[in-house]
Amino acid sequence: MKKVEHFICEVCNTEYKNEEMALKCEKSHKHPQSVMTAKCRPVTACDNGYPDAVTVLFDDGKCVRYKR
Numbered sequence: 728m729k730k731v732e733h734f735i736c737e738v739c740n741t742e743y744k745n746e747e748m749a750l751k752c753e754k755s756h757k758h759p760q761s762v763m764t765a766k767c768r769p770v771t772a773c774d775n776g777y778p779d780a781v782t783v784l785f786d787d788g789k790c791v792r793y794k795r
């Protein structure tokens with residue numbers, strides 16, 4: 728019988744056969760720190776109140792804009 732060992736990234740839960748790749752995956756993830764800005768529309772144009780776009784500050788200091 729063979730013992731099978733595998734590793735799972737604790738951020739995205741992807742499974743890897745080797746530890747190096749799992750560590751590389753974990754270290755590659757950027758973590759949101761705060762929402763810098765949100766583009767909103769008035770209630771006459773958006774009845775659910777959620778912004779159309781937000782800009783998120785990540786732990787590496789970069790900002791990324793997300794749009795729905």
Ligand SMILES: [Zn+2]
Nearest residue numbers: 736739752753
């Ligand atoms: Zn991952």
